[in-house]
Amino acid sequence: MKLYNEHYPAPNPRKVRIFLAEKGLNIDLVHVPMRDRAHKTPEFLAKNGLGQLPVLETDDGRFISESLAICRYLEELHPVKPLFGKAALDKAMIEMWIRRAEFRLWMPMSQAWRNDDPRTEAVVKTRFKEFGQYSRTQVAEAMNWIDRELGDGRPFLAGHGFSMADIVLLCGVDFAKFVNMPIPAEAANLQRWHAAVSARPTARA
Amino acid sequence: MKLYNEHYPAPNPRKVRIFLAEKGLNIDLVHVPMRDRAHKTPEFLAKNGLGQLPVLETDDGRFISESLAICRYLEELHPVKPLFGKAALDKAMIEMWIRRAEFRLWMPMSQAWRNDDPRTEAVVKTRFKEFGQYSRTQVAEAMNWIDRELGDGRPFLAGHGFSMADIVLLCGVDFAKFVNMPIPAEAANLQRWHAAVSARPTARA
Numbered sequence: 001m002k003l004y005n006e007h008y009p010a011p012n013p014r015k016v017r018i019f020l021a022e023k024g025l026n027i028d029l030v031h032v033p034m035r036d037r038a039h040k041t042p043e044f045l046a047k048n049g050l051g052q053l054p055v056l057e058t059d060d061g062r063f064i065s066e067s068l069a070i071c072r073y074l075e076e077l078h079p080v081k082p083l084f085g086k087a088a089l090d091k092a093m094i095e096m097w098i099r100r101a102e103f104r105l106w107m108p109m110s111q112a113w114r115n116d117d118p119r120t121e122a123v124v125k126t127r128f129k130e131f132g133q134y135s136r137t138q139v140a141e142a143m144n145w146i147d148r149e150l151g152d153g154r155p156f157l158a159g160h161g162f163s164m165a166d167i168v169l170l171c172g173v174d175f176a177k178f179v180n181m182p183i184p185a186e187a188a189n190l191q192r193w194h195a196a197v198s199a200r201p202t203a204r205a
Numbered sequence: 206m207k208l209y210n211e212h213y214p215a216p217n218p219r220k221v222r223i224f225l226a227e228k229g230l231n232i233d234l235v236h237v238p239m240r241d242r243a244h245k246t247p248e249f250l251a252k253n254g255l256g257q258l259p260v261l262e263t264d265d266g267r268f269i270s271e272s273l274a275i276c277r278y279l280e281e282l283h284p285v286k287p288l289f290g291k292a293a294l295d296k297a298m299i300e301m302w303i304r305r306a307e308f309r310l311w312m313p314m315s316q317a318w319r320n321d322d323p324r325t326e327a328v329v330k331t332r333f334k335e336f337g338q339y340s341r342t343q344v345a346e347a348m349n350w351i352d353r354e355l356g357d358g359r360p361f362l363a364g365h366g367f368s369m370a371d372i373v374l375l376c377g378v379d380f381a382k383f384v385n386m387p388i389p390a391e392a393a394n395l396q397r398w399h400a401a402v403s404a405r406p407t408a409r410a
Contacts, residue, residue: 049354050305062294069300076293092269092278099271100255107312128336149254 002028003070004047004055010034011106011175013054014205015067018167021202023078027056068098071164083164090159097158097165104145105172108138113179139181143173147187155196162197170197207233208275209252209260215239216311216380218259219410220272223372226410228283232261273303276369288369295364302363302370309350310377313343318384344386348378352392360401367402375402 003020005013020027032038032053040051048055048065056064056073064070075084085091114124116132146169150157158165173183173194183190197203208225210218225232237243237258245256253260253270261269261278269275280289290296319329321337351374355362363370378388378399388395402408 049350050309058294064294064297064301066301066304068304069297072300073293073297076296088278088281089263089267089269091281092274095274095277096269096271099273104255126339128333128339131333131336134331134333145254 001059002030002057004032004044004053004057005029006032006034006039006053009175009178010053011171012052012067014171014174015167016054016056016070017205018170018202019071019074019083019164021205022083022162022167022200023074023081025074025078068164068168083162083167085158085163090161094158094163094165097163098168101146101157101165101169101172104142105139105169105176108135108142109172109176109179109181111135112139112181113175117179136181139176140184143176143183143187143190147184147190150189150193155193157193162200166193166197170194170203206264207235207262209237209249209258209262210234211237211239211244211258214380214383215258216376217257217272219376219379220372221259221261221275222410223375223407224276224279224288224369226407227288227367227372227405228279228286230279230283273369273373276372288367288372290363290368295366299363299368299370302368303373306351306362306370306374306377309347310344310374310381313340313347314377314381314384314386316340317344317386318380322384341386344381345389348381348386348388348392348395352389352395355394355398360398362398367405371398371402375399375408 003013003016005017008014017029032044034053038044039053045051047057047063050065052065054067054070056070058064064073072084075082085094112132112135114120114132115127116129116136121127146157154160156162156166157169173190176182183194208218208221210222213219222234237249239258243249244258250256252262252268255270257270259270259272259275261275263269269278277289280287290299317337317340319325319337320332321334321341326332351362359365361367361371362374378395381387388399
C-alpha cells in the first residue's frame with residue numbers, strides 16, 4: 001500500500017498523515033510535487049482523473065481518492081483506536097462536525113485561496129476577486145461560530161475524544177493561516193483548542 | 206425518533222427520505238416550511254444552530270444535523286441492506302463518489318442557486334452574479350465528467366450496486382434542473398443512469 005502525498009502546507013494529504021500517525025500506522029509515501037504540476041501528468045491522472053492529492057494505492061492496485069474516503073478505508077482495516085467514533089451517536093456527531101468544518105470553513109477557505117491569493121493567480125484561469133475577498137469574511141465567521149460552539153468547554157470538536165473532526169478542523173485552520181486568515185484573537189476557545197491539538201506529536205506528521 | 210423535513214425540491218431532506226425508503230424504514234416527518242423561514246426561528250435554531258434542514262431528533266432528545274450524518278446514523282442502527290457499502294473497498298468507493306458528487310456538482314450548484322437565481326435574491330444578502338454564472342459552467346462540466354465516468358457501463362455511480370452515492374447524485378441532478386441546469390443532451394450515460402434511478406419507487410419519497 002502507498003500514499004501519493006504532498007508536503008505541508010497541502011491540507012488534504014496532511015489529514016491522512018495525521019490520521020496514520022494517530023493510529024500508529026506506517027504507509028510508504030510517494031512524493032508528487034504539485035509545484036511541478038506532477039499531479040496533472042497523464043501518469044498521475046490515470047490514478048485520479050481529477051488530478052488531486054492524496055491518493056491511496058492498495059496492495060492489489062486499486063486507487064482511492066478523497067482524503068476522507070482514504071481514512072475511512074484505513075479505519076475499516078485497522079479499527080483499533082477509532083477516529084470516526086465507536087457508538088452510533090458518537091459516529092454521527094463526528095460525521096456532523098467533519099461536514100460542518102468542511103462546508104463552513106474549508107469551502108470559503110478554498111474559494112479565498114483560488115480567487116484572492118497571489119500564489120494561485122498563474123494556475124486558476126477564471127478568478128472572482130470580490131468573491132474571494134467575501135470568502136475571507138465567511139472564514140472569519142466560521143471560526144467565530146466554532147469558537148462559540150467550543151464555549152461549552154468540551155475539549156474536542158465532536159465531544160470528549162480526539163477524532164477525525166479535529167484533524168479536519170486543524171488542517172483547515174492551519175491552511176487558512178497560510179492564506180492569511182489566522183484565528184481571530186478574540187476566539188479564545190478556538191485558540192485553546194488549536195494549541196491543544198497542535199501540541200500532539202501527530203500534528204507534525 | 207423524528208425527522209425535521211421540507212418537501213421537494215429541497216435536496217438535503219430528500220436524500221434522507223430516499224435513504225429511508227430504500228431501507229424500508231418509517232420515521233415521523235415534521236414539516237418545517239422554509240418558505241416561512243421556519244428553519245430560522247429560535248425554536249428551530251435550538252435544534253440546529255446553523256438553521257438548516259434536515260435534522261434528526263433521537264428518542265432521547267439528541268439532535269443530528271447534516272443529511273449524511275443522519276443517514277450514517279440510521280445505517281448503524283439498521284445495517285440490513287447497506288447503502289454505504291459492506292466490504293472495506295466498496296465502502297471507500299461509495300464515500301469517494303459521495304464526495305466527488307458533492308464537491309464537483311453540489312458545490313457549484315449551490316453557488317449558482319445562491320448567486321444567480323431570482324428566487325434567492327430576497328434572502329441572500331451578498332450576491333456575486335458573475336461567479337454564479339460561472340458556477341453554472343462548472344455544473345455542466347461536472348455532469349459531463351460524470352457522464353464520461355459512467356461510460357464504462359457500470360449501472361451505478363460507485364459500481365455494481367445502488368448506494369448512497371446514487372442518492373446524493375440524484376438529488377443534486379434534480380435540484381440542478383430546478384435551478385435551470387438540466388443534464389446536457391449529449392451526456393447519454395448520465396441520462397441513462399438518471400432514468401434508471403428515477404424509475405425506482407423510492408425516488409418519489
